[in-house]
Amino acid sequence: MTKKIAYTGMFTALAFVFSYIESLLPINIGIAGVKLGLANLVVIVALYLTSVKAACILSLVRIVLTGFTFGNPASMIYSLAGGTLSLGVMVLAKKFKFFSVTGVSVLGGVFHNIGQILVAIVVVETASLLYYLPILILSGTVAGVLIGILASVIIKHLEKAFAISE
Amino acid sequence: MKKVYGAIFLAVGIIVFAGAFCLYGRNGKLQQYQGQFFDCFDTVTTVTSYAASEEEFSDQMQLLKEKLLYYHQLYDIYHTYEGINNVKTINDAAGVKAVKVEPELINLLRLGREMYEQTQGKFQIAYGSVLSLWHDCREQGITNPKQAKLPSMEELSKRAQHTDMDKIILDEDASTVFLSDREMSLDVGGIGKGYAVQRLAEYAKELGMEHVLISVGGNVCAVGGKIDEKPWRVGVENPDQESAKAYLCTVDIADQSIVTSGDYQRYYEVDGKRYCHIIDPGTEMPPEYFASVSVLSKDSGRADALSTALFTMEFEEGLSLVESLKDVEAMWIGKDGEIRTSSGWKANEEK
Amino acid sequence: MVKSALPADGRPMKKNDVILIVVLLMTAFAAFVSISLYSKLSTREAEAVVYVKGEEQGRYPLSQDTVVELSLENGSYNILQIREGKADITEASCPDKICVKHRPVRGKGENLVCLPNQVVVEIENGEKSEVDAATN
Numbered sequence: 001m002t003k004k005i006a007y008t009g010m011f012t013a014l015a016f017v018f019s020y021i022e023s024l025l026p027i028n029i030g031i032a033g034v035k036l037g038l039a040n041l042v043v044i045v046a047l048y049l050t051s052v053k054a055a056c057i058l059s060l061v062r063i064v065l066t067g068f069t070f071g072n073p074a075s076m077i078y079s080l081a082g083g084t085l086s087l088g089v090m091v092l093a094k095k096f097k098f099f100s101v102t103g104v105s106v107l108g109g110v111f112h113n114i115g116q117i118l119v120a121i122v123v124v125e126t127a128s129l130l131y132y133l134p135i136l137i138l139s140g141t142v143a144g145v146l147i148g149i150l151a152s153v154i155i156k157h158l159e160k161a162f163a164i165s166e
Numbered sequence: 167m168k169k170v171y172g173a174i175f176l177a178v179g180i181i182v183f184a185g186a187f188c189l190y191g192r193n194g195k196l197q198q199y200q201g202q203f204f205d206c207f208d209t210v211t212t213v214t215s216y217a218a219s220e221e222e223f224s225d226q227m228q229l230l231k232e233k234l235l236y237y238h239q240l241y242d243i244y245h246t247y248e249g250i251n252n253v254k255t256i257n258d259a260a261g262v263k264a265v266k267v268e269p270e271l272i273n274l275l276r277l278g279r280e281m282y283e284q285t286q287g288k289f290q291i292a293y294g295s296v297l298s299l300w301h302d303c304r305e306q307g308i309t310n311p312k313q314a315k316l317p318s319m320e321e322l323s324k325r326a327q328h329t330d331m332d333k334i335i336l337d338e339d340a341s342t343v344f345l346s347d348r349e350m351s352l353d354v355g356g357i358g359k360g361y362a363v364q365r366l367a368e369y370a371k372e373l374g375m376e377h378v379l380i381s382v383g384g385n386v387c388a389v390g391g392k393i394d395e396k397p398w399r400v401g402v403e404n405p406d407q408e409s410a411k412a413y414l415c416t417v418d419i420a421d422q423s424i425v426t427s428g429d430y431q432r433y434y435e436v437d438g439k440r441y442c443h444i445i446d447p448g449t450e451m452p453p454e455y456f457a458s459v460s461v462l463s464k465d466s467g468r469a470d471a472l473s474t475a476l477f478t479m480e481f482e483e484g485l486s487l488v489e490s491l492k493d494v495e496a497m498w499i500g501k502d503g504e505i506r507t508s509s510g511w512k513a514n515e516e517k
Numbered sequence: 518m519v520k521s522a523l524p525a526d527g528r529p530m531k532k533n534d535v536i537l538i539v540v541l542l543m544t545a546f547a548a549f550v551s552i553s554l555y556s557k558l559s560t561r562e563a564e565a566v567v568y569v570k571g572e573e574q575g576r577y578p579l580s581q582d583t584v585v586e587l588s589l590e591n592g593s594y595n596i597l598q599i600r601e602g603k604a605d606i607t608e609a610s611c612p613d614k615i616c617v618k619h620r621p622v623r624g625k626g627e628n629l630v631c632l633p634n635q636v637v638v639e640i641e642n643g644e645k646s647e648v649d650a651a652t653n
Contacts, residue, residue, distance in 0.1 A: 016540070051653065060178070071639050080178055083178070084178045098533055099528060099531065099533050099534050099537060100531040100533070102530045102531075102534045103530070103531065103533055103534035103537050103538075105624075106534070106537060106538060106541065107537070110541060129608070131552055131556070133545075133548050134544075134545040134546070134548040134549035134552065135549075137541055137544060137545035137548065138542065140541075140547045141541045141542060142540055144539065148534075151528075201571070202568065202571050202637060203571050204570060204571065204632075204635045208632065210630050210632065210635075210637060210651065214649060214650065220647060251586065267644045308612045308613055309612050379649050380651075381650040381651070384651060384653040385652070386650045386651075386652050392649075393575055398646055398649045399647070399648045399649050400649065400650050400651065401648035401650075401651045401652070402651070402653075403649065403651050403652065403653035404620075407618050407619055407620055408620065409620060410620060410621075412622070412624065412627055412647075412651075413619065413647070413651065416647065416648055417631065421569055424652045425652065426653055428653060430653075431615050432613070432615075460652060464571060467633070497592040501559055
C-alpha cells in the first residue's frame, strides 16, 4: 500500500515535470492543441503498471497542478475535458484487451483532442472549429503512436521490477 | 470502488461544463459587427466590435460617433461651432486675448508640446501659419491642376517667423490658451485625430466594449484583441497605388495603435512633381525621404505625432529617436518600396 | 510470474493497432475532404457593396463584369467598374481623385473610399479576410 502511494506520487511528479518540459518546447505549428502529450506517457505507463485508480488520481492532480502553475482557469478546463475523456477511453480500451499499448495510446491522444475541441465549440459557440478536427485527429494519432511505442519500451523494462515488488 | 470512479467522473464532468459555461457566459452569443460613419476629421471612421444584437451595436456606434464628433469640433481649425471654443477660436484671438477652453483641448496642447520636445522640433503644433499657406496652394492645385503653383519661398520664410512654441501661453488653472503672437496659429492636424482616437478607445472601454478595432482614416487603434483573444490584424497599405499588392506588411495588434503618414494620398502636383501635405518645420517644404512611415505604440496620439515627425526626418535620425523610446516601433517605406524597421517591429509582424 | 501487458512477441503493435491507426487516418482524411467541400459550397460569392453616407446602396457580384454609375446629390458621381473579378472606381467627380488612383480591390475587407462624395465600396463575403483594418 505504501509503495502504491509512493509510486503514484512519483508518477504524478514525473507527469508534472513532463508537462513543464513540454511547455518549454513549443512545437508550435500554428494550431492550438497540436502537441506531443508527454504527460500522457506517464499516465499510460501508470495505467499498465499500477492501477486504474492510480492513473486517474495522477492524471487529475497533474492537470490541476499544471493549471495553477503554468496555465489559467480556461486552459485548465480544456485540459480537464481532454484528459478525462482521454483517460476514460483508454481505461475502456485497455479493459477490452482489443488493442496493445500503442492502440490504447492512439485512442487516448485522439480523444484528448476531441475533448478539447468539444469544450471549445461550447465556449466559442461556433461549429466552425470542427474544421480543426481532421488535423487534430491526425496529430492525436501521430502523437499517440510515438507515445505508445515509448510506453511499450518503458513498460517492458519496468514490468519486472513492478511485478517483483508487488 | 466503481462508485468512486463514477463520482470522480461526474465531478470532473460538472466542473468542465460549469467552466465551459462560465467562459461562454463571458463571451456570450456575441457577434462581430462593423459600422462606418463620416463627418469626423474629414475621413471615414470604421468600428469593428462585438455585440449581442444589431441594436446594441448601433447604440454603441451612436455614442462613439457623438464622442468623436465632439473632438472633431474641438480640434477643428477651419470652422467655429455654436457654444464651443475650439482651435479656430484660439487662432482667431491670437495676439488679442486668452480663450477659455475645455480641458481636453489643454490636454491635447500639452501632449503637442511634449511631442515637440521629444522630436526636437520636428513635430510642431504652432506651425499653422506655414501649413495654411501650403493648404491653400494645395486646394487650389487640386481643383485647378493647370494653375497649380508652389507658395513663394519668401512668403514661407516670412510666415516661419511666427511659429514659436513658447508663444502658446497655457494657463491650466484658468483653463485658457493665449497665442501671444498675432501672426501665429495652431494646427493640430498631426496629432488631434490620433489623440481623439485614443480617447475614443478609452470611452469604448468605459462603455463596456472589450474587443474593438477603431480606424479613423487609417489611424487604427485596438481595444483588447479579438473575441477569441487573437490580436487584430492590420495591413500597412502599399504606397504604390498602381501595384496589385494591397499591403506591404501586416501587423498584429492588441491594446495598441498603428498610425501611418504617407505622401501618396493627400498631395498635389506642380509641373509633374508631387508635393504632399506634410511639411518639414526645418525647411518649410514637403520632405522627400519616404513614401510612408508607420508607427506602432500604446498611445494613438503619440503614434500620430511621431509618424508625422519621422516622415520629416532622415532614417538614421528617426531610427535613433524610435529606439530611444519605450513601447514605440516604426516601419519606413522608401520611395522605391524599400522597407526598413526598428528593432522591435518584427515582433508584431504577422507570424 | 505476472502476465505481461505487452504482446507475447514483444513488439509494440498488434494487428488491431495498425487497423485502428489506418481507420483514424482515413477518418481524418474523409473529414478533411468533406469539410473543405462543404466550406467551398457555403462560401458566399464575393460582392462589391456600395455605401453612400454609411447607407448600403447596392451589391454587385465580382463574378459579373459591369459598370455602375453612382449618381449622387449635386451632380456628384463615381463610376464603379467590375472587371476580371476586381472592383475599381474609374471616374469620379471629386477633386482629389484618391478613389480613382487607388488600385482595384478584390479581397474581402478591402475597400475604395471617396471622402468628398462619402462613398465607400467594400468587398464582402468571399474568401477569408486577410486583415481587419488597414493603415495608410
